[in-house]
Amino acid sequence: xxxxxxxxxxxxxxxxxxxxxxxxxxxxxxxxxxxxxxxxxxxxxxxxxxxxxxxxxxxxxxxxxxxxxxxxxxxxxxxxxxxxxxxxxxxxxxxxxxxxxxxxxxxxxxxxxxxxxxxxxxxxxxxxxxxxxxxxxxxxxxxxxxxxxxxxxxxxxxxxxxxxxxxxxxxxxxxxxxxxxxxxxxxxxxxxxxxxxxxxxxxxxxxxxxxxxxxxxxxxxxxxxxxxxxxxxxxxxxxxxxxxxxxxxxxxxxxxxxxxxxxxxxxxxxxxxxxxxxxxxxxxxxxxxxxxxxxxxxxxxxxxxxxxxxxxxxxxx
Amino acid sequence: xxxxxxxxxxxxxxxxxxxxxxxxxxxxxxxxxxxxxxxxxxxxxxxxxxxxxxxxxxxxxxxxxxxxxxxxxxxxxxxxxxxxxxxxxxxxxxxxxxxxxxxxxxxxxxxxxxxxxxxxxxxxxxxxxxxxxxxxxxxxxxxxxxxxxxxxxxxxxxxxxxxxxxxxxxxxxxxxxxxxxxxxxxxxxxxxxxxxxxxxxxxxxxxxxxxxxxxxxxxxxxxxxxxxxxxxxxxxxxxxxxxxxxxxxxxxxxxxxxxxxxxxxxxxxxxxxxxxxxxxxxxxxxxxxxxxxxxxxxxxxxxxxxxxxxxxxxxxxxxxxxxxxxxxxxxxxxxxxxxxxxxxxxxxxxxxxxxxxxxxxxxxxxxxxxxxxxxxxxxxxxxxxxxxxxxxxxxxxxxxxxxxxxxxxxxxxxxxxxxxxxxxxx
Numbered sequence: 001x002x003x004x005x006x007x008x009x010x011x012x013x014x015x016x017x018x019x020x021x022x023x024x025x026x027x028x029x030x031x032x033x034x035x036x037x038x039x040x041x042x043x044x045x046x047x048x049x050x051x052x053x054x055x056x057x058x059x060x061x062x063x064x065x066x067x068x069x070x071x072x073x074x075x076x077x078x079x080x081x082x083x084x085x086x087x088x089x090x091x092x093x094x095x096x097x098x099x100x101x102x103x104x105x106x107x108x109x110x111x112x113x114x115x116x117x118x119x120x121x122x123x124x125x126x127x128x129x130x131x132x133x134x135x136x137x138x139x140x141x142x143x144x145x146x147x148x149x150x151x152x153x154x155x156x157x158x159x160x161x162x163x164x165x166x167x168x169x170x171x172x173x174x175x176x177x178x179x180x181x182x183x184x185x186x187x188x189x190x191x192x193x194x195x196x197x198x199x200x201x202x203x204x205x206x207x208x209x210x211x212x213x214x215x216x217x218x219x220x221x222x223x224x225x226x227x228x229x230x231x232x233x234x235x236x237x238x239x240x241x242x243x244x245x246x247x248x249x250x251x252x253x254x255x256x257x258x259x260x261x262x263x264x265x266x267x268x269x270x271x272x273x274x275x276x277x278x279x280x281x282x283x284x285x286x287x288x289x290x291x292x293x294x295x296x297x298x299x300x301x302x303x304x305x306x307x308x309x310x311x312x313x314x315x316x317x
Numbered sequence: 318x319x320x321x322x323x324x325x326x327x328x329x330x331x332x333x334x335x336x337x338x339x340x341x342x343x344x345x346x347x348x349x350x351x352x353x354x355x356x357x358x359x360x361x362x363x364x365x366x367x368x369x370x371x372x373x374x375x376x377x378x379x380x381x382x383x384x385x386x387x388x389x390x391x392x393x394x395x396x397x398x399x400x401x402x403x404x405x406x407x408x409x410x411x412x413x414x415x416x417x418x419x420x421x422x423x424x425x426x427x428x429x430x431x432x433x434x435x436x437x438x439x440x441x442x443x444x445x446x447x448x449x450x451x452x453x454x455x456x457x458x459x460x461x462x463x464x465x466x467x468x469x470x471x472x473x474x475x476x477x478x479x480x481x482x483x484x485x486x487x488x489x490x491x492x493x494x495x496x497x498x499x500x501x502x503x504x505x506x507x508x509x510x511x512x513x514x515x516x517x518x519x520x521x522x523x524x525x526x527x528x529x530x531x532x533x534x535x536x537x538x539x540x541x542x543x544x545x546x547x548x549x550x551x552x553x554x555x556x557x558x559x560x561x562x563x564x565x566x567x568x569x570x571x572x573x574x575x576x577x578x579x580x581x582x583x584x585x586x587x588x589x590x591x592x593x594x595x596x597x598x599x600x601x602x603x604x605x606x607x608x609x610x611x612x613x614x615x616x617x618x619x620x621x622x623x624x625x626x627x628x629x630x631x632x633x634x635x636x637x638x639x640x641x642x643x644x645x646x647x648x649x650x651x652x653x654x655x656x657x658x659x660x661x662x663x664x665x666x667x668x669x670x671x672x673x674x675x676x677x678x679x680x681x682x683x684x685x686x687x688x689x690x691x692x693x694x695x696x697x698x699x700x701x702x703x704x705x706x707x708x709x710x711x712x713x714x715x716x717x718x719x720x721x722x723x724x725x726x727x728x729x730x731x732x733x734x735x736x737x738x739x740x741x742x743x
Binding site for chain 1: 324
């Protein structure tokens with residue numbers, strides 16, 4: 001598949017500190033790609049290098065097929081919502097939106113029309129003529145989101161887009177991000193919110209201490225890292241004769257909703273378990289092989305490597 | 318529209334369509350007119366008043382009477398002035414002094430004047446008054462001087478009227494011979510001071526605005542979004558040109574206001590402000606001379622230089638307080654030509670002026686001053702301009718580098734060490 005972003009052995013070093021080490025990533029077009037990792041893992045630095053905001057010390061960047069450090073025109077087709085946000089406080093909301101859209105090469109009139117549409121979509125239609133400073137923090141955040149996507153970019157970098165928003169607005173942005181993806185936009189989503197990433201992302205990369213510890217198609221990753229647990233729902237709420245299975249089942253534990261969590265003795269024991277269920281004519285309503293949650297993958301991979309102390313590496317020169 | 322145009326327009330609009338801009342455009346000239354006119358008008362509006370003066374006469378006969386005769390005893394014809402009611406006391410000072418001082422304190426009289434016995438031979442004359450420094454004291458001094466001098470002349474057998482005729486002052490006039498012709502110095506001098514001050518004021522005001530704008534983009538992280546759309550060097554250029562555009566609008570507004578003021582002063586000349594005849598015409602002529610071109614050229618270069626440097630300072634600091642620590646580095650060269658105007662006026666082509674002409678940071682304010690005084694050869698002005706423009710381009714390049722690194726390095730405060738690092742990294 002054609003990739004929207006390819007990073008190859010990307011490297012960034014600040015004084016006495018490696019912020020990003022030999023990072024290689026491929027972000028397929030039309031996907032929502034989660035860039036995950038603890039504070040100081042190098043996510044923001046990676047995004048800034050990908051956008052040529054920061055000069056890289058090594059490696060290559062192909063952004064929509066071009067190196068943005070050499071071909072800045074390519075950045076017109078990209079949107080970027082930084083983690084620390086800011087707008088011109090004394091400008092009117094519509095003016096600030098049109099300003100950023102024009103910088104991306106949009107026609108003034110078209111930009112204005114698009115800005116009005118986005119304000120409508122984000123529930124701020126009556127705020128266009130107000131000054132930015134009159135808006136609440138959450139409203140400003142939504143305006144900034146609109147600024148990021150107003151010019152219909154092919155690739156969008158969203159750094160913690162929902163942090164600080166209430167649940168309703170988080171849900172609104174989640175819907176909008178889904179809509180963007182459905183329209184063919186590639187989204188790189190940097191976040192700490194594992195539930196959100198799991199819900200939205202088709203691909204993820206987990207970074208820790210500037211290095212990639214896991215990446216790929218999320219469904220495939222879950223399959224690869226699946227557990228030996230199944231969840232079983234029976235119609236009559238009966239207790240199956242687990243003892244018949246002997247050593248094939250390590251543990252069978254009832255859940256509050258009447259279902260059972262069954263831990264099989266081995267990963268390949270599932271066919272035998274299914275055959276046993278059929279043989280006993282147990283009234284199976286639903287059976288689910290439990291895949292690991294993204295949070296579990298994250299914790300298992302990042303574990304104790306999370307950086308907690310010291311200067312934010314991406315703030316150094 | 319190009320990205321440079323978009324940046325320029327935003328910077329320009331943000332300034333020009335603000336209440337602060339409107340107020341500063343209207344109020345700044347009014348403030349300067351107020352500061353300049355109030356002292357003049359205040360002395361004019363002192364009004365008419367009578368002063369009671371006691372003369373303690375120990376002088377040879379006739380002197381005290383001559384003094385009294387030379388002081389006006391009737392109200393003057395104009396709207397202001399002093400006239401005197403005099404009393405003469407023929408007793409020694411020691412006997413009357415305490416009593417007269419008490420009368421002054423009680424405001425029964427305004428002053429008393431002692432003419433000593435040796436006044437004609439150069440002995441003392443003393444005035445006691447509540448306000449011994451005013452116009453009235455000056456009139457009394459002139460009257461005593463004239464009375465004593467006439468007394469001496471008469472005693473020597475010389476006709477005072479003849480002496481006055483012979484010693485009448487000459488009409489001394491100073492004219493400056495310039496490349497364009499001959500002119501009086503007043504309007505050129507006024508123009509030199511005015512233009513230099515306006516240039517200083519605009520450069521500082523708009524330089525500060527460029528600094529604040531860059532600071533806002535740095536601290537609000539707007540710069541990071543902008544960096545994905547426009548090169549920092551273009552952002553800096555757009556900012557500086559936008560600020561310059563706002564300054565041009567303000568200058569235009571001030572020129573229009575100045576034109577109206579000219580017409581008003583012309584109409585009211587003599588009755589409101591003491592404008593000598595021909596002054597306005599010569600001022601107009603001075604404004605239209607070729608030196609205006611030089612002034613505009615240096616003004617432009619100076620403006621670009623300082624706006625760029627101030628923007629670079631803003632891009633490397635988070636707060637006005639932080640910027641303040643480095644502010645003097647830019648403020649000092651800007652203010653030097655202003656502070657040294659007095660010394661430069663004494664010899665506008667002297668060594669000090671020569672040195673400052675070749676310093677790129679002081680030339681933009683100094684050379685227009687020298688041009689207004691016609692104290693710099695055209696060739697030297699052109700060479701100084703070329704050198705300054707070259708140096709400005711170099712400095713702007715360095716400032717652009719600092720700006721590019723600084724604006725994205727939030728959390729890093731400006732220190733000499735960081736500055737060196739950023740320059741190396743640029």
